[in-house]
Amino acid sequence: MGKVLILYHSEDGNTGKMAKYIAEGAAEVPDIDIRVKSIDEASRDDIHWCDGLALGSPTYLGTVSSEMKRFWESFVDTDWQKIDGKIGCAFSSQGGWGGGAELTCQALMTIMLNFGFLVFGVTDYSGHQFTMHYGVTQAGEPREEKQIEGCRRLGRRLAEWVAVFVDGRKDQHPLVAGRQRNPWDK
Ligand SMILES: Cc1cc2nc3c(=O)[nH]c(=O)nc-3n(C[C@H](O)[C@H](O)[C@H](O)COP(=O)(O)O)c2cc1C
Numbered sequence: 001m002g003k004v005l006i007l008y009h010s011e012d013g014n015t016g017k018m019a020k021y022i023a024e025g026a027a028e029v030p031d032i033d034i035r036v037k038s039i040d041e042a043s044r045d046d047i048h049w050c051d052g053l054a055l056g057s058p059t060y061l062g063t064v065s066s067e068m069k070r071f072w073e074s075f076v077d078t079d080w081q082k083i084d085g086k087i088g089c090a091f092s093s094q095g096g097w098g099g100g101a102e103l104t105c106q107a108l109m110t111i112m113l114n115f116g117f118l119v120f121g122v123t124d125y126s127g128h129q130f131t132m133h134y135g136v137t138q139a140g141e142p143r144e145e146k147q148i149e150g151c152r153r154l155g156r157r158l159a160e161w162v163a164v165f166v167d168g169r170k171d172q173h174p175l176v177a178g179r180q181r182n183p184w185d186k
Contacts, residue, residue: 002162005050006036006155008057009068014093014141015056018151021142022054022091025155028179029172032159039071044079047086052162053117054155055108056091062100063107072111084116087161089154090135101137108135122157125182126150 004026010016016038023036037046047053057068090108094101109119122132127146136154138147156179163172171177 001031001033002052002159002166003033003050004035004052004054004155004159004162005042005046006034006054006056007039007042007046008037008055008091009039009065009071010056010058010093011065012058014138015058015091017141018091018093018136018138019054019056021148021151022056022136022155022158025152025157026054026159028152028156029159029163031167031169032162034159039067042071044075047075047079047083050086051166052087052089052158053112054089054091054158055112056093057104057108059092059094059099059101059104062103064104064111068108069111072115080115086112086115086117087158087165088112088117088119089121089158090119091137091151091154092135093138093140095139097139099139101139102134105135105137120157120161122154124153124157126153127183 008019057064090105092101092104126149130146136150142148163169
């Protein structure tokens with residue numbers, strides 16, 4: 001059974017709330033094992049455990065928090081070249097729209113690329129003018145339905161890719177399973 005880890009840093013709870021909704025989305029795909037952990041709770045064993053990773057950080061000065069960067073730096077010596085090939089995606093909460101959360105997502109994906117992960121974005125729209133091409137971003141916590149659904153959509157897509165590429169369940173491909181829905185679809 002494919003394994004999905006949602007791993008985040010959150011000081012004030014906003015990125016943590018995103019993680020919860022991302023987990024809900026992942027749970028919509030049957031037969032996927034899901035863990036949600038903050039970097040305070042997680043260890044390198046969790047990274048080894050997962051097939052797919054949604055990695056989240058608050059936007060600090062337009063990039064990832066130092067805590068998140070330190071988490072990954074702490075096991076370069078021991079684990080680099082031992083966790084390649086996992087499927088990764090990113091999420092971030094920022095103070096306000098335009099505050100740099102997409103840059104943070106790119107920085108999170110850069111970390112994952114350094115470890116040999118296969119990172120992806122999502123083409124769907126979860127509501128009017130709301131998409132997640134570089135991962136899902138929020139201002140503060142997700143409140144509106146399209147923001148919550150954007151988080152769920154990222155988690156669902158991660159679980160779908162794990163099902164397709166790790167478990168070989170081609171029927172779970174979003175274009176086959178019909179889960180890639182946009183507001184303009186009938
Ligand atoms: C040190 C620090 C730097 C920050 N830098 C930015 C920033 O560059 N852009 C932004 O929009 N918000 C910035 N913020 C606000 C946080 O990104 C925002 O409050 C976020 O929702 C916090 O997420 P959390 O609740 O998961 O900790 C910063 C906050 C702190 C504490």
